[in-house]
Amino acid sequence: xxxLVESGGAVVQPGGSLRLNCAASGFTFExxxxxxxxxxxxxxxxxxxxxxxxxxxxxxxxxxxxxxxVSRDNSQDFVYLQMNSLRHEDSALxxxxxxxxxxxxxxxxxxxxx
Amino acid sequence: xxxxxQPPSESGTPGQWVSISxxxxxxxxxxxxxxxxxxxxxxxxxxxxxxxxxxxxxVPDRFSASKSGTSASLAISGLLSEDEADYYCxxxxxxxxxxxxxxxTKLTVL
Numbered sequence: 001x002x003x004l005v006e007s008g009g010a011v012v013q014p015g016g017s018l019r020l021n022c023a024a025s026g027f028t029f030e031x032x033x034x035x036x037x038x039x040x041x042x043x044x045x046x047x048x049x050x051x052x053x054x055x056x057x058x059x060x061x062x063x064x065x066x067x068x069x070v071s072r073d074n075s076q077d078f079v080y081l082q083m084n085s086l087r088h089e090d091s092a093l094x095x096x097x098x099x100x101x102x103x104x105x106x107x108x109x110x111x112x113x114x
Numbered sequence: 115x116x117x118x119x120q121p122p123s124e125s126g127t128p129g130q131w132v133s134i135s136x137x138x139x140x141x142x143x144x145x146x147x148x149x150x151x152x153x154x155x156x157x158x159x160x161x162x163x164x165x166x167x168x169x170x171x172x173v174p175d176r177f178s179a180s181k182s183g184t185s186a187s188l189a190i191s192g193l194l195s196e197d198e199a200d201y202y203c204x205x206x207x208x209x210x211x212x213x214x215x216x217x218x219t220k221l222t223v224l
Contacts, residue, residue, distance in 0.1 A: 035213065044117070045151075045159065045202055047213035059211045095158060101149055101204055101213060102170075104158045 002026040002103045004096045009108030012086055020081040020108055022096030029077040030054070032099040036070060036081045038092035039107075048094070049081060064090075086112045118142065118203055120216035126193045127224050134219045136186045136203035142214050146206045148186040150179055153200045153218075162201075163188065190221075198223045 008020040020036070036048040049070040050059045058070050069082040079096060093107040119137040126132040136148065147166070151159035161170050163179040176191045186205075190197055203216040 037213070037215075044218040045204070045215040047204075047215065050212065061212060100147075100164070100206075102161055102164055104161075106158050 002098065004098060004103060004105030006094065006096045006105045006108035009094065009110045011111045011113060013114050014087060014112055016086050016112070017082070017084045018086065018110060020083065020094055020096075020110070022079045022081075022105060024077045024079065024096075024098070027098070027103075030074040034070075034072060034079040034099070035097040035101065036079075037095045037097050037101070037104075038090075038110075039095070040089075040092040043092075046092075051079065083110070086110075088112050118205065118214050118216040120201075120203060120219045122217065123220045123222065125222040125224055126190075128193055128195060130193045131189065131191045132193055132221065133190075134188045134201050134203075134221070136188070136216045138184050138186075138205060138214070140184055141209035142184075142205040142207040143181065143186050144184040145208060148179065148181055149204045150177075150188045151202045151204065152197075153202065155199075159202060193223055195223045197221060 003025045005023045012018050033052050035050045038048050039045050048061050048064055051070045051072050055072050067085045072079045091112045093109050095107045096105040150163040152162050153159045162173055162177050167179050178189050180187055201219045207214045
């Protein structure tokens with residue numbers, strides 16, 4: 001069974017940094033691209049970032065490009081989201097999502113507040 | 115980043131058939147598959163339909179999807195009270211090199 005377990009969410013001040021982690025299991029991790037998708041409270045879904053199967057290519061939403069960095073460790077089956085220069089509008093539940101958005105984790109909450 | 119267009123709300127009575135639309139462009143819906151999700155309050159999105167009207171194991175065949183040109187739709191037949199939820203469409207956009215989501219449709223079962 002595919003499992004995606006996010007961690008690392010916290011309350012952080014504006015301008016601060018945070019790293020989210022996603023532990024993957026139940027599938028051949030190195031064969032899949034991975035994504036981060038977020039959802040602000042009471043709002044819709046927003047795709048944040050993608051990393052290809054080998055980490056060779058990454059893509060980002062305009063709203064986070066230059067501030068967030070997605071990476072992965074295929075030896076440990078982890079994907080990460082390094083978030084810098086955080087803003088109030090980055091507050092959301094962040095989901096780790098497999099491949100073509102077919103399998104989702106339960107999310108980790110990020111709150112940017114002073 | 116632009117979004118796919120969905121009606122903010124739809125409603126129906128138990129047993130009824132309802133449809134939720136999702137409008138995009140040639141770079142997303144027009145050239146790629148559409149995924150549909152159901153989200154109940156406080157839970158992660160649940161995949162309902164993907165690819166060419168494929169349903170994951172456990173999703174009833176009351177849920178079906180179609181696509182024509184740059185628009186897609188999710189149909190729900192035999193509406194049940196438990197279908198009351200938020201529904202989202204999603205598609206890859208080849209111009210933006212990213213995934214786009216619809217703004218979500220809140221389905222109310224009257």
